[in-house]
Every structure is written in structure tokens, then in C-alpha cells.
Amino acid sequence: MSKQIPAFPFQYEDGGGGYIQHPGMTMRQWYKGMALNGMLNHITESDNGEWPYNDDAQTPFESVAKAAGQFADAMLAEDAAHEKDGGE
Secondary structure (H helix, E strand, O other), rough: OOOOOOOEEEEOOOOOOOOEEOEEEEHHHHHHHHHHHHHHHHHHOOOOOOOOOOOOOOOOOHHHHHHHHHHHHHHHHHHHHHHOOOOO
């Protein structure tokens, strides 16, 4: 599955009787945002201020962004495998 598959494409009127198409975000951006939301929510609720995604080579912000991207890529791979097996 391509990382460029659109999520939530939309169109809007251009004011002159036509429409402008907007592709929305990519599925990778959507999955990454959802992963980031879940990771940050988990940290604030159950980790007592600890930053579980930090490796010593990165700032906490870089580390959590990298982890969210890895979750997104894993979701795309799972989607592709599911589609290959005849799933939806």
C-alpha cells in the first residue's frame, strides 16, 4: 500500500461556480497523527512523567515523532497484507 493514498479528500466551491479538489492528508499522515495522539495520551495517564519512547540519541520530541512514523508504516504494511489476502 502506498504511503500516498489519500485520507479524507474533499472539494469546495471556488466562488465562480466550480469546485476545487483537495487530496486531504495521506494515510501515513493520518496513522502517524493517531499514533502520536495515543502515545502522548498514554504518557500523561500512566507513565508518571517518564518518556518511554526516548532513546538517548534523540530529543524526546524527535524520538516520539520517529516512533509514531514507525507505527504508521506498520499500519500501512498491515493494510497492504490484508488487501493482498482478499480483505477490504
